[in-house]
Amino acid sequence: MNSDNYDLVIIGAGICGLVLANEIKFEKPNLKFQVCEKSAGLGGRAATRRLNEQVVDHGTQYFTAQDQEFKALIEAWLEKGLVKLWTNKLSVWYGDRIAPEKGQKTRYICPQGMTSIAKDLAKGLPVKTNTLIVEAKRHSDKWHLKTEAGEEIHTKTIVSTAPLPQSLDLFADYLSAETKARLERITYTSCLSAILTFSPEIAAETLNKFKGIFWHSGNIISWVANDSSKRVNQPITQAILVIHCQPGFSEKNFEEDENVILDKIISELALGLGDWVKNPIEKQLKKWKYSQATNVAGKPYIASNDNSLILTGDWCIESKIEGAYLAALGVASLDFSLTAV
Ligand SMILES: Cc1cc2nc3c(=O)[nH]c(=O)nc-3n(C[C@H](O)[C@H](O)[C@H](O)COP(=O)(O)OP(=O)(O)OC[C@H]3O[C@@H](n4cnc5c(N)ncnc54)[C@H](O)[C@@H]3O)c2cc1C
Numbered sequence: 001m002n003s004d005n006y007d008l009v010i011i012g013a014g015i016c017g018l019v020l021a022n023e024i025k026f027e028k029p030n031l032k033f034q035v036c037e038k039s040a041g042l043g044g045r046a047a048t049r050r051l052n053e054q055v056v057d058h059g060t061q062y063f064t065a066q067d068q069e070f071k072a073l074i075e076a077w078l079e080k081g082l083v084k085l086w087t088n089k090l091s092v093w094y095g096d097r098i099a100p101e102k103g104q105k106t107r108y109i110c111p112q113g114m115t116s117i118a119k120d121l122a123k124g125l126p127v128k129t130n131t132l133i134v135e136a137k138r139h140s141d142k143w144h145l146k147t148e149a150g151e152e153i154h155t156k157t158i159v160s161t162a163p164l165p166q167s168l169d170l171f172a173d174y175l176s177a178e179t180k181a182r183l184e185r186i187t188y189t190s191c192l193s194a195i196l197t198f199s200p201e202i203a204a205e206t207l208n209k210f211k212g213i214f215w216h217s218g219n220i221i222s223w224v225a226n227d228s229s230k231r232v233n234q235p236i237t238q239a240i241l242v243i244h245c246q247p248g249f250s251e252k253n254f255e256e257d258e259n260v261i262l263d264k265i266i267s268e269l270a271l272g273l274g275d276w277v278k279n280p281i282e283k284q285l286k287k288w289k290y291s292q293a294t295n296v297a298g299k300p301y302i303a304s305n306d307n308s309l310i311l312t313g314d315w316c317i318e319s320k321i322e323g324a325y326l327a328a329l330g331v332a333s334l335d336f337s338l339t340a341v
Contacts, residue, residue, distance in 0.1 A: 005154045012161035013037035014044025016324040018121035023332035038132035048113030055113035056227045058193045058286045062107040063321040087211045093272040095217030109230040136170045159310040163290035167311045189247035191291035194265045196280040198239040220268040222246045258285045292319040300330020
């Protein structure tokens with residue numbers, strides 16, 4: 001059985017974990033650290049799938065930026081071609097018409113898929129994928145972690161960036177009753193996410209009509225994206241739509257048969273887009289149990305009394321890519337040398 005020793009272990013290679021790892025690498029080069037990620041890929045909810053050689057975003061759809069530092073990071077990604085301005089104006093389905101949204105907002109996307117920013121952030125970082133942390137115990141001034149594969153990891157400090165319920169599964173016993181009570185009000189919505197593909201002819205017909213639609217009618221859908229409209233300068237061999245369901249529908253139907261769910265989604269989609277959506281070439285469903293946090297902590301992290309355990313993520317400041325980024329910056333400003341070996 002392998003056994004490793006670190007100053008710091010970061011759980012999760014989503015945007016929060018990777019931004020934090022980057023900051024640590026450059027600002028605290030003497031710290032021996034490791035990022036442990038349960039999945040095979042990077043990015044967490046900034047998720048991309050490949051469908052017949054075309055990428056598709058089935059988690060995060062786009063991101064916005066208010067913070068100056070985040071804007072500067074986006075500028076750097078724009079220069080590298082990793083990020084593109086998608087649109088300043090999306091559409092709304094009102095039940096009788098699709099119309100431009102009121103107002104406007106700058107939305108960015110990744111032409112090669114959302115995971116491309118995670119892959120960029122992870123360059124040169126010690127990230128171990130396929131490493132699910134299943135147990136955490138604290139004794140003799142150290143944390144002792146166990147992975148699903150039976151590996152043991154020892155560390156002075158842990159930063160967990162997993163969605164809050166998953167962090168609490170591991171660490172609730174190490175938080176005060178007062179902290180646990182404060183965290184109880186932070187809950188997550190779930191989201192059923194459908195991917196539908198259509199012929200290139202339909203792609204040509206639909207591509208220029210819309211980019212994304214906020215679905216303000218019916219009880220099932222909340223959002224529809226013309227994912228193909230993000231793949232600028234790439235050969236489009238199929239039209240791909242991504243549909244997100246409302247939290248209420250997602251929760252109620254989470255365990256339902258996938259084909260039943262997809263049929264319900266397609267029926268409501270046809271009301272706004274037309275009957276052509278009833279005959280997709282391919283249909284897939286992804287279930288996000290923890291999609292977005294409904295309340296947030298209002299600060300970048302929650303720490304145990306001795307600061308050896310830090311819980312953070314998008315549930316701290318704002319349940320968005322920018323919120324995950326800002327939470328990571330808040331944690332990076334901590335003096336880890338106080339707890340490091
Ligand atoms: C369907 C959907 C649509 C969204 N749309 C948008 C949008 O349009 N714009 C926007 O800005 N945001 C959107 N979001 C929210 C955005 O994706 C998140 O706010 C952001 O990605 C959270 O990043 P994070 O690093 O905090 O968490 P995550 O991305 O969840 O990263 C946590 C990581 O921890 C890993 N992990 C968990 N437990 C363990 C464990 N025990 N051991 C090891 N690894 C573990 C997970 O695999 C994951 O990779 C959307 C989210 C979803 C699901």
